[in-house]
Amino acid sequence: MPSVPAAASGLRASVLTDDLSFLLARANALSLVAGNAALSAHGLKVRSYSVLALVASGSRPSQRELAEFLRLDPSQVVSLVDDLQSRGLVERRADPRDRRANVVVATAAGRALAERARESAREAEARAHAQLTAAERESLAALLRRMAFPDD
Amino acid sequence: MPSVPAAASGLRASVLTDDLSFLLARANALSLVAGNAALSAHGLKVRSYSVLALVASGSRPSQRELAEFLRLDPSQVVSLVDDLQSRGLVERRADPRDRRANVVVATAAGRALAERARESAREAEARAHAQLTAAERESLAALLRRMAFPDD
DNA sequence: TATTGTTATACTCTATAACTATA
DNA sequence: TATAGTTATAGAGTATAACAATA
Numbered sequence: 001m002p003s004v005p006a007a008a009s010g011l012r013a014s015v016l017t018d019d020l021s022f023l024l025a026r027a028n029a030l031s032l033v034a035g036n037a038a039l040s041a042h043g044l045k046v047r048s049y050s051v052l053a054l055v056a057s058g059s060r061p062s063q064r065e066l067a068e069f070l071r072l073d074p075s076q077v078v079s080l081v082d083d084l085q086s087r088g089l090v091e092r093r094a095d096p097r098d099r100r101a102n103v104v105v106a107t108a109a110g111r112a113l114a115e116r117a118r119e120s121a122r123e124a125e126a127r128a129h130a131q132l133t134a135a136e137r138e139s140l141a142a143l144l145r146r147m148a149f150p151d152d
Numbered sequence: 153m154p155s156v157p158a159a160a161s162g163l164r165a166s167v168l169t170d171d172l173s174f175l176l177a178r179a180n181a182l183s184l185v186a187g188n189a190a191l192s193a194h195g196l197k198v199r200s201y202s203v204l205a206l207v208a209s210g211s212r213p214s215q216r217e218l219a220e221f222l223r224l225d226p227s228q229v230v231s232l233v234d235d236l237q238s239r240g241l242v243e244r245r246a247d248p249r250d251r252r253a254n255v256v257v258a259t260a261a262g263r264a265l266a267e268r269a270r271e272s273a274r275e276a277e278a279r280a281h282a283q284l285t286a287a288e289r290e291s292l293a294a295l296l297r298r299m300a301f302p303d304d
Numbered sequence: 305t306a307t308t309g310t311t312a313t314a315c316t317c318t319a320t321a322a323c324t325a326t327a
Numbered sequence: 328t329a330t331a332g333t334t335a336t337a338g339a340g341t342a343t344a345a346c347a348a349t350a
Binding site: 214215216226227229230247250251252253254 | 330331332333334335
């Protein structure tokens with residue numbers, strides 16, 4: 001999104017401003033660029049950070065579980081894990097209960113990087129969402145959680 | 153997102169579940185597929201619908217204003233308007249005050265389609281967000297609006 | 305017969321740079 | 328000198344199908 005400087009448009013009070021899907025898309029776009037910018041210092045993007053953070057928390061998920069949780073295709077998880085593994089941040093372990101499945105675990109370096117990256121992500125989020133109070137952010141998170149996980 | 157059936161993962165209570173950016177991304181992903189599915193009956197996607205809806209509301213935006221509001225690159229707006237124009241839904245008019253600029257206006261057919269598509273989008277949204285009450289949806293919209301338009 | 309991980313491929317989306325005509 | 332629209336292109340991201348190993 002390069003060459004788009006400021007220009008007050010008469011669109012702010014338009015039909016879409018009431019559209020939850022549109023607001024979601026626009027807020028997500030802003031949050032995505034802020035997140036990627038903050039994580040680039042660690043060689044990560046929101047995508048790869050999400051995988052690393054989940055794995056580093058010790059959940060020992062299979063690639064299949066990562067795909068479902070992050071709403072990615074299993075084939076996309078392959079390349080994300082490939083990348084993290086080539087950098088020594090995660091490892092694939094055979095699941096003793098199902099020899100088809102790979103369980104993904106973080107290395108010590110992976111856990112350390114996840115910790116540092118998480119700091120950066122939190123700071124960036126706080127800056128990006130500075131117009132909301134902590135209480136507002138919590139209630140926003142609660143509402144979004146119910147939209148993001150409708151089965152719960 | 154094809155081959156990902158159900159599988160209860162132990163990831164629901166993970167680090168990311170508190171992450172506003174992650175929740176935003178996941179909720180947006182769900183809302184996007186629901187929106188695209190609902191609009192496909194009218195030959196539209198959320199992208200092209202957004203342009204059509206803004207133009208049909210009578211705002212007479214320039215392509216430049218559309219790009220800024222929808223957070224698209226101006227070059228992407230070119231192809232969106234090309235497509236809508238080739239289907240007789242919108243027209244480009246020279247801006248008398250700036251001969252560089254195109255003002256985009258909807259045809260009668262465009263306004264009619266926008267109206268019908270809006271119905272479908274509303275129904276789909278109501279279905280997709282059924283786990284929230286109307287009051288909750290309104291407060292979610294208000295919070296998202298402040299995140300989506302931080303300059304206001 | 306179905307599922308996990310994988311590979312391959314095509315398609316959409318996004319980002320970037322350069323050109324033109326105007327300002 | 329800068330801006331609106333356009334074109335072209337390359338890179339991400341996404342969707343789909345097929346295969347081997349295993350269940």
